[in-house]
Amino acid sequence: MTMKLTSVGLCVLCLSILGHSGSILAAERKTPTAPEDVLKMKNPVLLTPEVLQEATTIYKDKCIKCHGATGNGKGSGTKGMDVKPRDYTDKSVMEKIPDGQLFWITLNGSDPDTTEMEGYKKKLTEEQVWKLVHYIRSFAP
Numbered sequence: 001m002t003m004k005l006t007s008v009g010l011c012v013l014c015l016s017i018l019g020h021s022g023s024i025l026a027a028e029r030k031t032p033t034a035p036e037d038v039l040k041m042k043n044p045v046l047l048t049p050e051v052l053q054e055a056t057t058i059y060k061d062k063c064i065k066c067h068g069a070t071g072n073g074k075g076s077g078t079k080g081m082d083v084k085p086r087d088y089t090d091k092s093v094m095e096k097i098p099d100g101q102l103f104w105i106t107l108n109g110s111d112p113d114t115t116e117m118e119g120y121k122k123k124l125t126e127e128q129v130w131k132l133v134h135y136i137r138s139f140a141p
């Protein structure tokens with residue numbers, strides 16, 4: 001009995017090593033939390049069709065390969081990633097993430113040790129990031 005369980009355990013261990021190409025344990029999500037005052041912020045950019053249009057263009061250029069065309073987080077660039085982007089088409093997921101948090105992570109990136117979500121501080125203006133926040137929200141209207 002003990003022997004059997006041990007072999008099952010070893011098998012599971014092997015599979016998890018194979019499954020995560022090199023890492024022994026799957027990485028946990030360790031998304032940093034924005035500072036209190038940022039979390040409370042409302043999107044200062046007025047939502048207009050032009051704003052969504054501009055955000056779509058930026059998203060296609062810089063975000064789509066990971067976050068996916070529909071925002072479901074299954075873009076082609078996520079293959080083999082331990083910590084994948086969340087599903088932005090899921091309302092129950094999006095309800096729990098304030099605008100300020102979306103803004104902060106886009107600007108500063110997520111945990112660099114476990115995710116490939118870089119910060120866009122140097123590539124985008126804060127206004128452009130707020131526009132992207134509107135766009136991200138539009139995946140789960």
Ligand code: HEC
Binds near residue numbers: 120132
């Ligand atoms: C190389 C792949 C990649 C690219 C490109 C990328 N992201 Fe991400 N993004 C991720 C991953 C992976 C996470 C999950 C990080 C986490 O959960 O801590 C993430 C998380 C986020 C979050 C955090 C919200 C949350 O809690 O899920 C936001 C907001 C975000 N991305 C927006 C963007 C925007 C906007 C762009 C384009 C300007 C972009 N990302 C480009 C991979 C990417």
